[in-house]
Amino acid sequence: MSTNYPYYPARALVDLAAIRSNVRALAAHAAPVAGRSAQVMAVVKADAYGHGLVPSARAAVRGGATWLGTAQIAEALALRAAGLTGRILTWLYAPGAPLGDVLDADIDVSVAAPWALTEVVAAARERGRTARVHIKVDTGLGRNGLLPAALPAFLAGAVAAQSAGLVEVVGIWSHFAFADDPTHPTVLAQADTFDAAVRLAERAGAHLEVRHLANSAATLTNPRMHYDLVRPGLAVYGLSPVPDLAGPQAYGLRPAMTLEASLATVKTVPAGSGVSYAHAYTTTQDTTLGVVPLGYADGIPRHASGSLPDHPGGPVRVGTGGAARTLAVAGRVCMDQLVLDLGPDAAEQAGDRVVLFGDGLDGGPTVQDWADAAGTISYEITTRLGDRVPRVYLGQD
CATH class of the missing domain: 2.40.37.10 (Lyase, Ornithine Decarboxylase; Chain A, domain 1)
Incomplete structure (x- = not known):
């Protein structure tokens, strides 16, 4: 509360037990497909969707999340400062961001453009650390990320930096435009584009640990899109990302x-x-x-x-x-x-x-x-x- 005064005639009650339960339910949705189970990244950006960054993140981890995700660097650093020790990914920043602080805190960082790779490499060289990077590919959302045509040249630079010990290309990821409509033709088209990008990265020599595409909607409705890691956000807090299909209870979720x-x-x-x-x-x-x-x-x-x-x-x-x-x-x-x-x-x-x-x-x-x-x-x-x-x-x- 910005005023730091204990009285206010309204309040938001946040049930952390519900968050823990929701993450367990999401992990069950990400259960083995073809013998393989996806990990869960609880997305806690935007102050955990208004629920409170650190308490919600702790509850998500206790519910089984092995990763945390934030859009903003400041939130990722706040999680580390609060003592959260698991894997954290942050992905939205502009030139001049404090990437050295990100690397010192052992936070994975997304790279979505050539300038971002250049700045991450510079930060790694300056701090004497190897940066863990996830390549963001624009598979059809038309937002942040590298277009597929730019990927081969970008991968050459990233893998060269990897060979020099400055980065490890540990992830590749993208985001859906129509995940809340599982049968929309763009969903499969984006997955096909993503698969091609994964093959390119693997052939180029990236040391991929995780491939991730599924947000809340895809986690709940489309097992084909789970890959190694799912990234639910809204569903962590017990809300349905596909209200036209079903409410939270249908997916084992409880609003927090x-x-x-x-x-x-x-x-x-x-x-x-x-x-x-x-x-x-x-x-x-x-x-x-x-x-x-x-x-x-x-x-x-x-x-x-x-x-x-x-x-x-x-x-x-x-x-x-x-x-x-x-x-x-x-x-x-x-x-x-x-x-x-x-x-x-x-x-x-x-x-x-x-x-x-x-x-x-x-x-x-x-x-x-x-x-x-x-x-x-x-x-x-x-x-x-x-x-x-x-x-x-x-x-x-």
């Missing part, structure tokens, strides 16, 4: 985060009262409004604002037990708060707990419900959760 808050103001207003900015919502009867002290500064999407009758807002669970009900956000989501229309017979009081999302097992809203309300994906809902919302960790060993 519950976002809750305490009601602030509760008051009665007459029919015809405008609610929040621009009065996008107007009460249709005498009713009770409840203010939830979370807003877009906390990561609550403004696109999940609600108006009547055409656009219900994001869902919020109020009450407990048999009296619990799910209501939609009424009016615009503000910077620090949102409003609920609790109805004319509301029994809620200031201080009562409300849940924006959880595991949904009690019929309450989920991260996917909020994604649907905001017209986005579940990845965005948890990763955008602001750092001023405290993370409270449950299920610690």
Whole structure:
């Protein structure tokens, strides 16, 4: 929490036991195909998808992950500083990155362009260490990575550096464009391109330990793509990367985060009262409004604002037990708060707990419900959760 003050009227409960269980489930999905089992890299980038970098990484390792993955170098270094000792891969940086620090911390580093190899080799020479590198190939996503046509010349330079003892080319990898649609023709086409890249690297003399292509979706739905290592991210936190196919429970996953808050103001207003900015919502009867002290500064999407009758807002669970009900956000989501229309017979009081999302097992809203309300994906809902919302960790060993 950026303010370093212990009180906040909302909190994100993160169940580390769920993360451990999810990783075990993912390892089972990566179980032997043709007699070979893939290792699991738990991707903990973006502060572990908003769940908290170090606690989530530790839980993933205890669940059986043998690798950790971060996009940013700073997160990889933070994992080492926290005492995590297993294999870590980091992959997204620009020229001038502190690659010497990466090598000193025994972190594997991706190379996705000739300049990156040049800088990794320079860092290895300066620090007197051999860099462990993974070559990133753009097999069709059109994002980071070497195009296949550039791979032969790049491999010649990489293997020469390997012969000089400056690098070990230990991995080759890529990323899908349509993994959430397992039958999409690009999935097999990318795998074929990746296979060709692997053959090129092996023939060139790379010392490959791992070949990896599968993200969460491919880990759960496409065993053909598992190779030596799978890289689940979203699924580690118990969310389905393929919600159009099945929810988390179908894959043995349990959502790890519950976002809750305490009601602030509760008051009665007459029919015809405008609610929040621009009065996008107007009460249709005498009713009770409840203010939830979370807003877009906390990561609550403004696109999940609600108006009547055409656009219900994001869902919020109020009450407990048999009296619990799910209501939609009424009016615009503000910077620090949102409003609920609790109805004319509301029994809620200031201080009562409300849940924006959880595991949904009690019929309450989920991260996917909020994604649907905001017209986005579940990845965005948890990763955008602001750092001023405290993370409270449950299920610690």
